[in-house]
Amino acid sequence: xxxxxxxxxxxxxxxxxxxxxxxxxxxxxxxxxxxxxxxxxxxxxxxxxxxxxxxxxxxxxxxxxxxxxxxxxxxxxxxxxxxxxxxxxxxxxxxxxxxxxxxxxxxxxxxxx
Amino acid sequence: xxxxxxxxxxxxxxxxxxxxxxxxxxxxxxxxxxxxxxxxxxxxxxxxxxxxxxxxxxxxxxxxxxxxxxxxxxxxxxxxxxxxxxxxxxxxxxxxxxxxxxxxxxxxxx
Numbered sequence: 159x160x161x162x163x164x165x166x167x168x169x170x171x172x173x174x175x176x177x178x179x180x181x182x183x184x185x186x187x188x189x190x191x192x193x194x195x196x197x198x199x200x201x202x203x204x205x206x207x208x209x210x211x212x213x214x215x216x217x218x219x220x221x222x223x224x225x226x227x228x229x230x231x232x233x234x235x236x237x238x239x240x241x242x243x244x245x246x247x248x249x250x251x252x253x254x255x256x257x258x259x260x261x262x263x264x265x266x267x268x269x270x271x
Numbered sequence: 272x273x274x275x276x277x278x279x280x281x282x283x284x285x286x287x288x289x290x291x292x293x294x295x296x297x298x299x300x301x302x303x304x305x306x307x308x309x310x311x312x313x314x315x316x317x318x319x320x321x322x323x324x325x326x327x328x329x330x331x332x333x334x335x336x337x338x339x340x341x342x343x344x345x346x347x348x349x350x351x352x353x354x355x356x357x358x359x360x361x362x363x364x365x366x367x368x369x370x371x372x373x374x375x376x377x378x379x380x381x
Contacts, residue, residue: 162314200373248315256366257303257365261317262315264313264314265313
């Protein structure tokens with residue numbers, strides 16, 4: 159069974175631009191979560207989607223948004239990029255919400271110049 | 272809120288040495304506990320998990336036991352290899368999100 163895939167793997171943007179990252183979950187998984195990883199803050203929860211609905215959101219500004227499609231694929235968008243948004247963005251999928259095991263993709267490394 | 276505290280690194284070991292990484296947690300309810308491993312330039316890989324008290328998770332020679340009385344989930348491996356060099360994250364999930372420790376960098380020298 160294929161794992162979680164994320165595209166693109168690397169991205170360079172400039173301040174003020176916006177970016178969209180994509181995540182395809184493991185087949186059959188319907189819950190998708192996003193995390194941001196930075197050297198200073200570590201791994202932080204961004205949001206979780208299930209059945210095309212955002213169920214939970216972490217403590218991030220409204221510039222960070224996402225959505226989930228009917229096939230469970232998910233996208234996250236960051237508008238008006240700031241230098242501090244440079245990070246590894248990780249997507250994780252699980253069968254359902256709750257204390258299910260989450261499986262991670264390889265991540266998208268975003269550099270904001 | 273939920274939180275995880277794990278041993279500060281970095282940890283440097285020789286091949287075949289014993290590895291232990293301490294992890295303690297604070298959570299409401301009965302969380303599931305996980306160890307994830309991250310190799311350079313990659314995402315997180317699930318190493319092992321335990322879903323209830325006294326469960327022992329194991330994989331690739333690594334073990335961890337869910338200790339409710341000490342709120343701990345320490346990771347151990349009896350004989351490490353160079354290929355075990357990575358960053359190890361302890362995590363818990365009690366509801367919708369994973370809460371991670373800061374990560375412990377392990378370097379194994381030949």
